[in-house]
Amino acid sequence: MGLFSSRVLWNGAFRLVFFWLIVSGTVYAASLAIPILDFSLIFETLGRALNGQLEGLSSQAFAFALALFISGCDQPLDERLAYREYVYVANGGSNNVSVIDGLAFKVIATIPVGKNPSGIAANPKKNEIYVVNTESNNLSVIDAETNRVVSTIGVHRAPFFVDVSADGKRAYVANSGSANLSVIDLDQRKVIKYIPTGNGSNLARVTPDDKLVIVALRDEDSIAIVDTEKLAVRSKVKICAKPVEMTILPDSSKVFVACSESKQIGVVELKADRLLSARFS
Numbered sequence: 001m002g003l004f005s006s007r008v009l010w011n012g013a014f015r016l017v018f019f020w021l022i023v024s025g026t027v028y029a030a031s032l033a034i035p036i037l038d039f040s041l042i043f044e045t046l047g048r049a050l051n052g053q054l055e056g057l058s059s060q061a062f063a064f065a066l067a068l069f070i071s072g073c074d075q076p077l078d079e080r081l082a083y084r085e086y087v088y089v090a091n092g093g094s095n096n097v098s099v100i101d102g103l104a105f106k107v108i109a110t111i112p113v114g115k116n117p118s119g120i121a122a123n124p125k126k127n128e129i130y131v132v133n134t135e136s137n138n139l140s141v142i143d144a145e146t147n148r149v150v151s152t153i154g155v156h157r158a159p160f161f162v163d164v165s166a167d168g169k170r171a172y173v174a175n176s177g178s179a180n181l182s183v184i185d186l187d188q189r190k191v192i193k194y195i196p197t198g199n200g201s202n203l204a205r206v207t208p209d210d211k212l213v214i215v216a217l218r219d220e221d222s223i224a225i226v227d228t229e230k231l232a233v234r235s236k237v238k239i240c241a242k243p244v245e246m247t248i249l250p251d252s253s254k255v256f257v258a259c260s261e262s263k264q265i266g267v268v269e270l271k272a273d274r275l276l277s278a279r280f281s
Contacts, residue, residue, distance in 0.1 A: 162174075
């Protein structure tokens with residue numbers, strides 16, 4: 001998701017913070033510390049001030065703050081400072097990506113990519129979106145500021161899923177048709193290694209600490225655990241029938257894997273590479 005949008009929203013929020021600092025009588029020196037805003041309290045205070053019930057606030061200060069807040073809401077900010085939220089949707093049937101304005105809830109752009117786009121991921125460190133094109137055997141790099149494809153990187157057969165490391169330096173692509181994992185250097189925009197993982201490599205997720213990549217092996221009822229430093233499979237763990245989705249704990253200690261055929265959730269401890277349980281969902 002690209003982060004950029006609504007000039008009025010951004011400017012109004014800034015003015016509201018400034019207004020609240022004056023109304024509440026809070027003084028900040030040297031550095032500005034903005035607390036989490038309780039909007040119900042803000043509007044309660046505003047109502048009390050309008051009714052003359054707020055002690056210690058001069059009418060001049062209140063009038064100045066209110067005028068500043070109201071007049072500021074319709075003043076456009078520099079476009080470079082504007083805040084936006086974009087949602088990117090891969091459309092496998094039409095070979096493109098829809099860009100949705102997350103604040104206005106409307107499609108603002110349609111970006112042509114490769115054939116049958118499937119997996120999609122955002123870079124957490126820079127404004128880039130990555131889309132794997134299953135029938136084109138490649139990955140499209142989209143600049144989220146211009147919403148245009150700026151690079152296309154070839155991978156192996158039938159890529160289905162892509163994930164990006166927390167530092168934003170690597171992308172990992174699960175190639176379901178060639179039973180391997182493509183490791184991509186995102187600065188150089190090239191594949192630096194193909195790692196054999198196993199049959200049905202249809203999903204790959206990076207642990208939050210960037211030390212491992214967990215690959216679901218749909219045709220082996222297992223996961224492959226890849227060491228990102230050695231760029232090699234550390235081990236395989238048998239789980240349950242047809243693993244299709246997974247999530248990893250924030251501390252990178254466990255992975256929870258959903259298996260569609262057996263209707264189970266497998267839990268794997270990542271320090272010991274062992275199955276803890278496989279419970280029916």
